[in-house]
Amino acid sequence: MDCEVAVVGGGIGGLTVAALLAERGVDVCLLERESRVGGCAANFEKFDYSFEQGYGLYASWQPNEIHARVFSELPVEPPETRFLEPSYIVRLPDQSEVALISNTEKFEENLRSVFPECSAEAVEFYRRLVEVGAALRRTFQHTPDILTSSEAQQANTLLREDRISAEIIGAPQQTTADRLQAVSQRFRGFVDVQLQALAQAPSSVVGYLPAALALTAPLEGMFAIRGGAGALADRLAESITQSGGRVRLDAPVLRLAYDSAGQARGLDLLSGETLTASRAIISNLTVWDTYGKLIGLNRTPSVIRQQLKTLHSWGAYLLYLAMDEDAAERIGSDHILALTEWSGEGQYDPERQHLMFAAAPAWDSRAPLGKRAVTVHAFTEVDDWFTFHTDETELEAKDQTMLEQCWQRLHSAIPELGSSIEVIDTATPRTFYDLTRRRLGMVGSVAPALPGSQSLPGYVTSLPNVFLISDTTSPGGLASLTQAALVLANHLTNR
Numbered sequence: 123m124d125c126e127v128a129v130v131g132g133g134i135g136g137l138t139v140a141a142l143l144a145e146r147g148v149d150v151c152l153l154e155r156e157s158r159v160g161g162c163a164a165n166f167e168k169f170d171y172s173f174e175q176g177y178g179l180y181a182s183w184q185p186n187e188i189h190a191r192v193f194s195e196l197p198v199e200p201p202e203t204r205f206l207e208p209s210y211i212v213r214l215p216d217q218s219e220v221a222l223i224s225n226t227e228k229f230e231e232n233l234r235s236v237f238p239e240c241s242a243e244a245v246e247f248y249r250r251l252v253e254v255g256a257a258l259r260r261t262f263q264h265t266p267d268i269l270t271s272s273e274a275q276q277a278n279t280l281l282r283e284d285r286i287s288a289e290i291i292g293a294p295q296q297t298t299a300d301r302l303q304a305v306s307q308r309f310r311g312f313v314d315v316q317l318q319a320l321a322q323a324p325s326s327v328v329g330y331l332p333a334a335l336a337l338t339a340p341l342e343g344m345f346a347i348r349g350g351a352g353a354l355a356d357r358l359a360e361s362i363t364q365s366g367g368r369v370r371l372d373a374p375v376l377r378l379a380y381d382s383a384g385q386a387r388g389l390d391l392l393s394g395e396t397l398t399a400s401r402a403i404i405s406n407l408t409v410w411d412t413y414g415k416l417i418g419l420n421r422t423p424s425v426i427r428q429q430l431k432t433l434h435s436w437g438a439y440l441l442y443l444a445m446d447e448d449a450a451e452r453i454g455s456d457h458i459l460a461l462t463e464w465s466g467e468g469q470y471d472p473e474r475q476h477l478m479f480a481a482a483p484a485w486d487s488r489a490p491l492g493k494r495a496v497t498v499h500a501f502t503e504v505d506d507w508f509t510f511h512t513d514e515t516e517l518e519a520k521d522q523t524m525l526e527q528c529w530q531r532l533h534s535a536i537p538e539l540g541s542s543i544e545v546i547d548t549a550t551p552r553t554f555y556d557l558t559r560r561r562l563g564m565v566g567s568v569a570p571a572l573p574g575s576q577s578l579p580g581y582v583t584s585l586p587n588v589f590l591i592s593d594t595t596s597p598g599g600l601a602s603l604t605q606a607a608l609v610l611a612n613h614l615t616n617r
């Protein structure tokens with residue numbers, strides 16, 4: 123079977139680029155190994171509950187933002203989204219809290235009362251961040267690939283933003299921590315727990331520009347999607363077929379197929395079939411799996427092999443919980459990001475300090491009457507889940523220990539829950555590996571750096587007709603993945 127562009131993987135990244143290409147007249151075939159699309163964004167269903175595998179917090183669904191931009195091209199309607207106010211609450215170890223809301227005056231008042239020891243500096247940090255974030259968002263509308271373009275191109279483009287372009291142009295070299303010198307450790311903990319959630323790394327690692335986008339998204343306003351991110355995946359798949367593209371489920375890809383000159387010409391499927399792609403092959407696999415499985419490590423340049431060894435992303439441990447509706451009313455926000463311990467002078471430790479509580483909204487409870495589906499997320503090192511055990515019993519014991527620790531931390535952070543919540547199931551990095559085949563079940567974007575992120579777009583691989591669309595090469599979250607998909611679709615259709 124032939125096509126112009128073959129896409130390996132039906133996560134949000136693969137689906138978005140395939141939907142755009144199909145609507146622009148390209149003959150696209152998307153291959154997904156599972157019996158449904160969505161990857162990390164697909165929901166987990168059990169006992170009449172439908173759980174999101176993530177936080178259920180989606181940025182950039184406002185008119186004129188990236189999702190509206192993409193759906194304006196597609197033949198299907200976007201899923202229903204609703205504005206969340208607050209986007210979430212950050213709860214600190216002393217039970218004080220800051221609500222991330224769009225009302226600047228109230229937000230700054232909240233900052234001043236929770237961080238009296240550095241109130242002026244904390245407010246100033248956010249004011250600068252908001253200006254830089256807004257300038258970047260304006261720039262995305264005419265130059266979607268600004269963050270990955272060369273410094274010279276950035277300088278040219280940002281001349282339009284002359285009031286703060288000097289600050290932006292100088293910023294790529296700076297981490298967020300460089301801008302936090304004047305604040306207290308408490309305020310830094312407040313920033314770290316958010317960056318860890320939104321960009322998978324703390325302020326000592328995340329650059330100032332990606333931080334400006336990530337940290338201001340909850341102030342711009344975040345959204346819930348009816349049916350969760352799985353509904354977005356289904357809508358994109360529908361769009362591909364309506365535009366004449368093909369979506370093949372239960373179609374695991376083994377590797378790239380090469381011709382005698384060593385050019386990638388298509389894909390070998392596990393079924394024994396070979397699919398020819400005359401124009402391009404797009405991998406929606408992680409950066410490790412794109413080289414390790416599709417391209418083949420023997421064809422991967424040694425410099426990239428070395429780089430891949432230095433990259434790391436986290437594993438996720440999830441609790442799927444059933445909560446009584448009255449507990450949701452007591453808590454007051456569907457999303458609570460808990461900093462469960464102060465950092466002291468040491469480094470931020472996500473395994474010890476971070477817990478995210480995310481309840482489905484009242485208008486889309488994804489649960490039997492009077493209940494809500496809740497997902498709680500903790501970070502975990504993936505190696506422990508793959509080397510720890512010698513048999514399934516040890517793995518189950520580790521799962522049980524982790525569950526007990528998270529359960530206790532959850533009740534300390536959110537005592538209002540009381541006995542109104544019960545465990546339905548858990549997910550570990552092994553579960554994510556089984557569901558998506560991501561290397562060691564690692565999820566989210568990578569640290570310390572993305573390959574080629576200084577000057578080359580994230581979609582470039584070592585082969586001229588093979589491209590990458592993955593959250594491991596974009597800063598984190600579906601909005602930036604969608605942005606990256608648009609950039610790749612534009613590149614392949616010369617826009």
Ligand SMILES: Cc1cc2nc3c(=O)[nH]c(=O)nc-3n(C[C@H](O)[C@H](O)[C@H](O)COP(=O)(O)OP(=O)(O)OC[C@H]3O[C@@H](n4cnc5c(N)ncnc54)[C@H](O)[C@@H]3O)c2cc1C
Pocket residue numbers: 130131132133134135136153154155156159160161162163175176177178179180181373374375376406407438499557558559560565566567591592593594598599600601603
């Ligand atoms: C705990 C957690 C919370 C999150 N919360 C949010 C949130 O609130 N808001 C937000 O915007 N983002 C959130 N995210 C991020 C977001 O969900 C992910 O970044 C995104 O879904 C990843 O999409 P992807 O397309 O890069 O890859 P994936 O979802 O990994 O998709 C890759 C696809 O490729 C398929 N595949 C793999 N191997 C093969 C093969 N050999 N052949 C064919 N197919 C194959 C897989 O089955 C999968 O469907 C969260 C992530 C996590 C882990």
